[in-house]
Amino acid sequence: MKWKFALTTAISATLVAAPAIAQTSRDSSGTSTETAANGDIGVTDIVVTAQRRSENIQDVPIAISAFSADQLRTAGISSALDLGQLVPNLIAQNNTGLGSANAYYLRGLGNTESLATFDPPVGTYVDDVFLSRQSANNLALFDVERVEVLRGPQGTLFGRNTTGGAINVILRKPGKEFGGYLEGGYGAYNRKLFRGSVDLPVNDSFQVKVSGYWQDDDGYTINNITRQRLNDDDGFGARVGLYGELSPNVRWNASYAFIQADGENILNFDCDPSNPANCNGRFSATGLSEVPGAANFAGLGVRGRKANFGLGNKSATNLVTSNLEFDVARDTTLSLITGFVNQTQQFAIDFFDGRSGPTVAVPNPPIRGFARGGFTILNDSRSDQFTQEVKLNGKLGDNLIDYVAGFYYLKEENRTDFADVFGGSLLLGDRVLNNNTEAFAGYVQADLNITDKLKLTAGVRYTDETKTLSLIDQRAMCAVATPPASCLFDPNFFVPANGTTVPTRVAIPLRLRTGQTTPRFAINYKVNDDILLYASATRGFKSGGWNARGTAPSGVLPFTPETIWSYEGGIKSEFFNRKLRANITVYHADVSDLQTPAGIINPTTGVLSFVTRNFADYKNTGVEAEFTLVPTRGLNLYVNVGYQTDHYSINNRAPAFDQFGVQSVAGQLADCRRQLAAGQVPVTPNTAPAGTPANNAPACGVGIVTAQGTIATPVRTPDFTIAVGGSYDAPIGRYSLTPSVNASYHTDQEVQTANLSLRAGSITGPNGTFPSNPNSGALLLGSFSQAAWVVNAGLALNGPNKLWQLSVQCTNCFDEAFTQSALSNTTYLNPPRMWTVRGRVNF
Numbered sequence: 001m002k003w004k005f006a007l008t009t010a011i012s013a014t015l016v017a018a019p020a021i022a023q024t025s026r027d028s029s030g031t032s033t034e035t036a037a038n039g040d041i042g043v044t045d046i047v048v049t050a051q052r053r054s055e056n057i058q059d060v061p062i063a064i065s066a067f068s069a070d071q072l073r074t075a076g077i078s079s080a081l082d083l084g085q086l087v088p089n090l091i092a093q094n095n096t097g098l099g100s101a102n103a104y105y106l107r108g109l110g111n112t113e114s115l116a117t118f119d120p121p122v123g124t125y126v127d128d129v130f131l132s133r134q135s136a137n138n139l140a141l142f143d144v145e146r147v148e149v150l151r152g153p154q155g156t157l158f159g160r161n162t163t164g165g166a167i168n169v170i171l172r173k174p175g176k177e178f179g180g181y182l183e184g185g186y187g188a189y190n191r192k193l194f195r196g197s198v199d200l201p202v203n204d205s206f207q208v209k210v211s212g213y214w215q216d217d218d219g220y221t222i223n224n225i226t227r228q229r230l231n232d233d234d235g236f237g238a239r240v241g242l243y244g245e246l247s248p249n250v251r252w253n254a255s256y257a258f259i260q261a262d263g264e265n266i267l268n269f270d271c272d273p274s275n276p277a278n279c280n281g282r283f284s285a286t287g288l289s290e291v292p293g294a295a296n297f298a299g300l301g302v303r304g305r306k307a308n309f310g311l312g313n314k315s316a317t318n319l320v321t322s323n324l325e326f327d328v329a330r331d332t333t334l335s336l337i338t339g340f341v342n343q344t345q346q347f348a349i350d351f352f353d354g355r356s357g358p359t360v361a362v363p364n365p366p367i368r369g370f371a372r373g374g375f376t377i378l379n380d381s382r383s384d385q386f387t388q389e390v391k392l393n394g395k396l397g398d399n400l401i402d403y404v405a406g407f408y409y410l411k412e413e414n415r416t417d418f419a420d421v422f423g424g425s426l427l428l429g430d431r432v433l434n435n436n437t438e439a440f441a442g443y444v445q446a447d448l449n450i451t452d453k454l455k456l457t458a459g460v461r462y463t464d465e466t467k468t469l470s471l472i473d474q475r476a477m478c479a480v481a482t483p484p485a486s487c488l489f490d491p492n493f494f495v496p497a498n499g500t501t502v503p504t505r506v507a508i509p510l511r512l513r514t515g516q517t518t519p520r521f522a523i524n525y526k527v528n529d530d531i532l533l534y535a536s537a538t539r540g541f542k543s544g545g546w547n548a549r550g551t552a553p554s555g556v557l558p559f560t561p562e563t564i565w566s567y568e569g570g571i572k573s574e575f576f577n578r579k580l581r582a583n584i585t586v587y588h589a590d591v592s593d594l595q596t597p598a599g600i601i602n603p604t605t606g607v608l609s610f611v612t613r614n615f616a617d618y619k620n621t622g623v624e625a626e627f628t629l630v631p632t633r634g635l636n637l638y639v640n641v642g643y644q645t646d647h648y649s650i651n652n653r654a655p656a657f658d659q660f661g662v663q664s665v666a667g668q669l670a671d672c673r674r675q676l677a678a679g680q681v682p683v684t685p686n687t688a689p690a691g692t693p694a695n696n697a698p699a700c701g702v703g704i705v706t707a708q709g710t711i712a713t714p715v716r717t718p719d720f721t722i723a724v725g726g727s728y729d730a731p732i733g734r735y736s737l738t739p740s741v742n743a744s745y746h747t748d749q750e751v752q753t754a755n756l757s758l759r760a761g762s763i764t765g766p767n768g769t770f771p772s773n774p775n776s777g778a779l780l781l782g783s784f785s786q787a788a789w790v791v792n793a794g795l796a797l798n799g800p801n802k803l804w805q806l807s808v809q810c811t812n813c814f815d816e817a818f819t820q821s822a823l824s825n826t827t828y829l830n831p832p833r834m835w836t837v838r839g840r841v842n843f
Contacts (some may be wrong), residue, residue: 041579041630041632041633042574042577042578042579042630043574043578043579043580043581043628043630045057045058046058046066046068046146048060048064048066048146048148049128049148049168049170050062050064050148050150050168051157051404051445052128052157052391052393052404052406053393053402053404057572058532058572058574058581058583059526059532059572060572061457061522061523061524061532061534061535061536061570062150062151062152062536063150063151063152063568063570063583063585063587063624064148064149064150064151065086065087065088065148065149065151065626065640066146066147066148066149067083067086067146067147068145068146069141069144069145069146069172072141072144072147074727074738074740074794074796075725075740075742075792076742076792076794076809076811077141078140078141078142079138079139079140079141080092080102080124080137080138080139080141080147080167080169081093081094081102081138083147083149083167084104084744085723085742085744085790085792086640086723086742086744087106087149087151087640087642087723088151088624088625088626088640088641088642088721088723089106089107089108089151089622089624089642089643089644089721090104090105090106090149090151090642090721091104091105091106091110091716091717091718091721091746091749092104092105093820093821093830094138094265094820095112095114095134095265095821096112096265096267096351096821096823096828097264097265097266097267097313097347097349097351097377098114098135098264098265098313098347098349099138099231099233099261099263099264099265099313100135100137100138100261100263100313100314100315100345101114101134101135101137101138101315102134102137102138103120103134103821104120104122104164104165104167105122105164105715105716105717106121106122106149106151106164106165107151107152107164107165107587107589107620107622107644108164108589108618108620108644108646108714108716108717109121109122109163109164109165109564109589109591109618109620110122110164110715110716111134111595111597112597112821113134113549113597113612114133114134114135114345115416115418115433115548115549116133116135116381116383116414116416116433116435116548117433117435117467117469117545117546117547117548118134118545118595118597118612119132119134119160119161119542119543119545120134120137120161121161121162121163121164121542121562121595122162122164122165122166122167123154123158123159123160123161123162123165123166123167124137124139124166124167124169125158125166125167125168125169126139126169126171126257126319126321127169127170127171127253127255127321127323128321128323128337128339128389129319129321129337129339129341129387130158130159130161130339130385130387130410131319131341131385132161132341132383132385132410132412132437133341133343133383133385133414135315135343135345135381135383137167138261138263139169139259140213140215140235140237140259140261141169142195142197142211142212142213142237142239143171143172143197143209143211143239143241143257144169144170144171144172145170145171145172145173146170147167147168147169147170148166148167148168148170149165149166149167149168150162150165150166150167150168151165151585151624152164152165152538152566152568152587152589153165153518153538153539153540153564153566153589154166154538154540155461155516155518155520155538155539155540155541156443156445156459156460156461156518156519156520156538157404157443157445157459157461157520159408159441159443159461159463159518160439160441160463160465160516160541160542160543161542161543162540162542163540163541163542163562163563163564163591171239171241171255171257171321172197172209172241173207173209173241173243173253174199174200174201174207174208174209174241174242174243175199175201175207175209176199176201176204176207177199177201178198178199178200178201179198179199179842179843180196180197180198180199180842180843181195181196181197181840181841181842181843182194182195182196182840182841182843183195183196183838183839183840183841184838184839185836185837185838185839186836186837187217187834187835187836187837188217188220188833188834188835188836189217189218189219189220189229189232189834190217190218191215191216191217191218191233191834191836192215192216192217193213193214193215193216193836193838194212194213194214194215195211195212195213196211196212196213197209197210197211197212198210198211205244205245205246206242206243206244206245207242207243207244208240208241208242209239209240209241209242209243210238210239210240210241211238211239211241212236212237212238212239213235213236213237214235214236215233215234215235215236216232216234217232217233217234218232219231219232220232220281220282220831220832220834221266221268221281221282221283221284222272222281222282222283222284223283223284223285223286224272224274224275224283224284224285225274225284225285225286225287225354225367225369226286226287226288226289226290226311228289228290228311230264230266230268230284230290230311231263231264231265231266231268231282231831232262232263232264233263234261234262234263235259235260235261235262235263236259236260237257237258237259237260238257238258239255239256239257239258240255240256240257241253241254241255242254242255248327249326249327249328250324250325250326250327251324251325252322252323252324252325253322253323253325254320254321254322254323255319255320255321256318256319256320257317257318257319258316258317258318258319259316259317259319260314260315260316260317261314261315261316262312262313262314263313264311264312264313264347264349265828266284266286266311266349266350267284267286267350267351267352267353267826267828268282268283268284268829269282269283269284269829270282270283270817270829271283273285273353273367274367281832282829282832284353285353285354285355285367285369286311286350286353286354286369286370286373286374287354287368287369287370287371287372287373287424288310288311288348288350288354288370288371288372288373288376289310289311289371290310290311290312291310292308292309292310293308293310294310294371295309295310295348295371295372295373295376296371296372297309297348297372297378297419297421300372300421300425300427301427301430301475301476302378302419302421302427302430303430303474304380304417304432304474305380306346306348306378306379306380306417306418306419307378309346309347309348309378309380310348311348311349311350311373312347312348313345313346313347313349314345314346314347315343315344315345315346316343316344316345317341317342317343318340318341318342318343319339319340319341320338320339320340320341321337321338321339322336322337322338322339323335323336323337323338324336324338329394331394331395332392332393332394332395333392333393333394334390334391334392335389335390335391335392335393336388336389336390337387337388337389337390337391338387338388338389339385339386339387339388340384340385340386340387341383341384341385341387342382342383342384342385343382343383343385344381344382344383345379345380345381346379346380346381347377347378347379348373348376348377348378348379349373349376349377349379350370350373350374350375350376351373351374351375351376351377351823351824351826352373352374352375352826353374353826354367354368354369354370354373354374355367355368355369355370355374356368356374356423357374357375357824357825357826358758358780358781358782358824358825358826359683359684359685359758359825360681360682360683360684360758360763360770360772360773360774361684361685361768361770361771363758363771363772363780363781364780368424370423370424371424372421372424372425373421373424374422374423374424375420375421375422375423376420376421377418377419377420377421378418378419378420378421379416379417379418380416380417380418381414381415381416381417381418382414382415382416383412383413383414383415384412384413384414385410385411385412385413386410386411386412387408387409387410387411388408388409389406389407389408389409390406390407391404391405391406392404392405392406399449400448400449401446401447401448401449402446402447402449403444403445403446403447404444404445405443405444405445406442406443406444407440407441407442407443408439408440408441408442408443409439409440409441410437410438410439411436411437411438412436412437412438413434413436414433414434414435414436415432415433415434416432416433416435416548417431417432417433417474418430418431418433419431419474420549420551427475428551429473429475429488429551430473430474430475431471431472431473431474431488432471432472432474433469433470433471433548434469434470434471434472435467435468435469435470435546435548436467436468437465437466437467437543438465438466439463439464439465439466440463440464440465441461441462441463441464442461442462443459443460443461443462444459444460445457445458445459445460445520446458446459452526453525453526453527454523454524454525454526455523455524455525455526456522456523457520457521457522457523457524457536458519458520458521458522459519459520459521460517460518460519460520461517461518461519462515462516462517462518463514463515463516463517463518463541464513464514464515465513465514465515465516465543466511466512466513467511467512467513467543467544467545468510468511468512469510469511469546469548469556470490470510471488471489471490471493471548471556472488472489473487473488473489475487485553486552486553487553488551488552488553488556489553490510492553493507493508493510493553493556494506494507494508494553494554495508495554495557495660495661496554498661501656501657501661501663502657502659502660502661506659506660506661508553508554508556508557508558508660509558512544512545512546512558514543514544514561516541516561516563517539518538518539518540518541519538519539520536520537520538520539521536521537521538522534522535522536522537522538523535523536530573530574530575530578531571531572531573531574532571532572532573533569533570533571534568534569534570534571534572535567535568535569535570536566536567536568536569537565537566537567537568538565538566538568539563539564539565539566540563540564540566541561541562541563541564542561542562542563542595543561544558544559544560544561544562544595545558545559545595545612546558546559547559547611547612547613550611554660555611557611557613557660557662559595559612559613559614560593560614561593562591562592562593562594562595562614563591563592563593564589564590564591564592565589565590566587566588566589566590567587567588567589567590568585568586568587569585569586569587570583570584570585570586571583571584578630579629579630579631580627580628580629580630581626581627581628581629582625582626582627583625583626583627584623584624584625584626585623585624585625586622586623587620587621587622587623587624588619588620588621589618589619589620589621590617590619591617591618591619591620592617593614593617594614594615594616594617594618594648595612595613595614596612596613596614596615596616596703596704596753597611597612597753611703613662613703615648615650615665615703615704616648616649616650616651616665616704616711617648617649617650617651618646618647618648618649618714619646619647619649620644620645620646620714620717621644621645621646622642622643622644622645622646623641623642623643623644624640624641624642624643625639625640625641625642626638626639626640627639627640634728634729634730634731634736635726635727635728635729636726636727636728637725637726638723638724638725638726639722639723639724640721640722640723640724641720641721641722641723642720642721642722643719643720644717644718644719645719646714646717647711647713647714648704648711648712648714650664650665650666650669650704650711651664651665651666652666653666654666654667663699665703665704665705665711668699668702668703668705669699669705669709669711671699672697672699672700672705672709673709675697675698675699675700676697676700676708676709678766679765679766680695680696680697680700680765680766680767681696681697681763681764681765681767681770681773681774682696682697682698682700682701682707682756682774683696683701683707683756683758683774683825684696684697684765684767684768684770685767685768686698686767687766687767687768688767695765695766695767696765696767697765701754701756701774702754703753703754704753704754705754706754706755706756707754707755707756707774707775708774708775712750712753712754712755713750713755714750715749715750715751715752715753715783716749716750716751717749718746718747718748718749718787719747719748720745720746720747721744721745721746721747722743722744722745722746723742723743723744723745724742724743724744724745725740725741725742725743725792726740726741726742727739727740727741728740729798734799734800735797735798735799735800736797736798736802737795737796737797737798738794738795738796738797738798739793739794739795739796740793740794740795740796741791741792741793742791742792742793743789743790743791743792744789744790745787745788745789745790746787746788747787748784748785748786748787749785750783750784750785751783751784751785751819751820751821751822752782752783752821752822752823754783755783755784756774756782756783756822756825757774757779757780757781757782757783757784757822757825758772758773758774758780758781758782758825759772759773759774759775759776759777759778759779759780760772760777760778760779760780761773761776761777761778763775781822781825781826781827782822782825782827783819783822784819785818785819785820786818786819788816788818788830789814789816790811790812790816790830791812791813791814791816792809792810792811792812792813793809793810793813794807794808794809794810795807795808795809802842803841803842803843804839804840804841804842805838805839805840805842806837806838806839806840807837807838807839807840808835808836808837808838809835809836809838810833810834810835810836811831811833811834811835812830812831812832812833812834813833814833815832815833816830817829817830817832818830
């Protein structure tokens with residue numbers, strides 16, 4: 001079978017290829033080492049903080065992947081997005097249109113929506129400070145100590161919005177000796193980059209670190225309409241880190257970082273839409289120019305500075321972190337962890353390539369080159385977040401109990417000024433969204449060390465969260481004394497009665513409050529120094545919110561929190577005098593009220609709308625295995641494999657319509673099957689006379705109901721993910737040569753909620769005959785993403801004592817193109833092959 005072949009191929013490749021990610025560390029001089037704790041060659045100890053205290057990764061009863069800065073550099077990983085190439089059951093890609101925003105799907109849980117009323121289920125943390133917004137979470141990993149990826153819910157110690165897991169970035173502390181590095185590079189698409197860091201010790205007890213990076217490129221996509229290059233990845237950042245031992249019992253670790261990203265993920269094609277015979281590159285046909293003001297959105301009535309935006313996406317992040325630690329008693333430490341995050345984002349993105357969206361009737365819309373784009377969203381947003389945590393770590397009863405307890409507070413204020421423009425001439429919406437969040441939480445977790453081998457863990461967290469929403473409609477039709485009921489003003493937020501599905505008017509709440517308890521239970525048994533067995537049950541939750549992309553009040557509907565119980569069992573082990581590390585986890589995730597976003601296109605008008613609902617429950621069962629092998633000095637090999645099987649679970653006894661008049665999935669499924677039985681074809685124009693039922697199967701191919709009348713396959717959950725590779729540090733006299741290869745693979749997957757793809761072959765329905773169909777034939781475009789390998793490779797020449805390095809790397813070396821995302825039948829591809837030559841000096 002295909003998956004057996006893929007797995008065999010991956011393992012075979014590891015055993016014969018030179019490779020890359022053993023668990024290396026850095027010694028006091030800052031160089032890499034593979035020497036085990038006993039002095040022999042083998043995998044090294046990795047210290048992680050997955051349980052909010054420093055522990056050896058092999059002693060932590062959690063599924064966790066950890067990577068040092070050296071490992072990330074060897075593997076060609078320069079941003080948080082690239083972590084998806086290494087971690088089992090993690091799919092990571094840019095949001096459609098946005099290069100600064102990552103959508104992580106971990107064990108099937110993820111979210112592609114970056115609007116501030118939606119929260120990601122995979123949390124991002126920097127030095128224990130939570131980043132609420134997904135709009136700028138594609139962090140440049142330019143000054144990190146390590147990155148930890150915690151798989152599964154982390155609701156007890158990390159809290160809200162970690163139903164899928166957490167990405168934990170730990171920044172490098174200043175060193176006690178003067179030193180640092182400078183690095184410069186040049187690459188494909190005229191890419192230029194610079195990175196550097198310097199440690200500046202003030203005295204023995206206080207140190208400063210200054211770091212920065214800058215990168216610029218022309219972009220890999222050619223726009224033959226505007227003659228501009230798109231999808232560049234420009235940006236710069238700077239960081240000042242402070243570390244002080246203020247007294248024998250007081251330590252302070254703090255930093256300020258500024259990161260600016262200017263990058264897009266604009267719809268592009270591997271063959272030129274204006275010349276399909278030209279398949280040498282990536283191409284776009286939007287008429288929306290990058291030149292500010294060229295589109296004249298103000299001429300449509302768009303208000304605010306976004307009316308002058310040109311095509312592109314820019315984000316800026318100010319991040320302040322502070323951790324003040326006090327040793328208040330023997331084995332007891334009090335930590336005051338403070339964070340402030342300010343993020344801004346400005347973009348104008350055309351999601352339809354300057355033309356209409358594809359449908360069964362018109363699978364390849366003609367190039368129009370609309371100067372304002374085919375479907376363009378303009379966005380000008382700001383988010384301010386303050387967090388304060390008080391954490392206490394300690395021991396009781398002569399090491400009988402290890403505990404961590406604390407209190408957490410979050411205050412977030414968001415303002416989003418955004419507009420939707422369709423077909424270059426129709427202003428669908430222009431509004432200012434203000435939404436705030438305030439959350440309080442208390443938590444405690446304790447380990448009971450029954451014996452030296454057996455440990456029981458129990459913990460609980462309680463979170464009280466309040467969210468508020470307010471909208472101001474800026475369209476000219478709403479700037480009157482008595483605005484129409486369709487205008488987005490707070491008094492208009494209700495669903496009007498229609499006498500059937502909504503018997504009486506229903507108010508839409510503008511304030512949501514929830515209280516959630518998220519416990520964790522675990523048991524682990526240390527068979528010997530090299531083998532740990534564990535099992536756990538953990539609950540987590542993801543915040544509710546509003547479908548704030550609605551253009552009328554009745555469409556801005558709330559959705560409830562998403563909750564999960566996850567059950568895990570695993571083994572962490574080392575063999576052959578620590579030359580082989582094998583960590584394996586099995587899990588079952590049971591999710592209630594899954595929040596699912598969907599983009600729905602009206603096939604008659606072509607207008608795109610967005611909806612997020614708690615469509616169903618969700619089940620995911622899987623296995624994750626991570627193997628690291630260091631058979632001899634300098635040779636590091638790894639294989640990481642993930643397997644998962646999942647499905648939606650709908651309530652067949654749910655009311656036909658909810659309180660807001662939204663049809664249940666069971667009811668929609670039944671309607672879809674009746675429409676298909678009548679010969680209707682989804683995603684085609686409705687030609688039925690006014691006042692009669694539509695004849696284009698409107699219940700099919702939307703939400704989680706497919707065009708074939710079945711419940712959809714959950715998105716971005718390939719059956720298998722595989723990461724395989726390694727590196728070899730070959731000594732050549734005083735020098736060394738380090739080749740590395742890293743490959744990642746995923747099996748087939750769906751990437752659009754309703755699994756809608758357009759395929760070759762005509763189809764006939766009561767409304768006509770159409771040139772494509774949603775059922776069978778050669779794939780044209782849409783949700784289906786075929787299995788793919790992506791291979792990265794590098795070669796580095798290291799000087800004596802690794803004081804300098806010259807390297808060349810390629811990413812996606814074989815230029816594999818596959819579907820990463822789909823939005824209303826459009827297909828977003830992964831980036832093409834790129835190469836970079838770098839020079840680095842350590843001092």
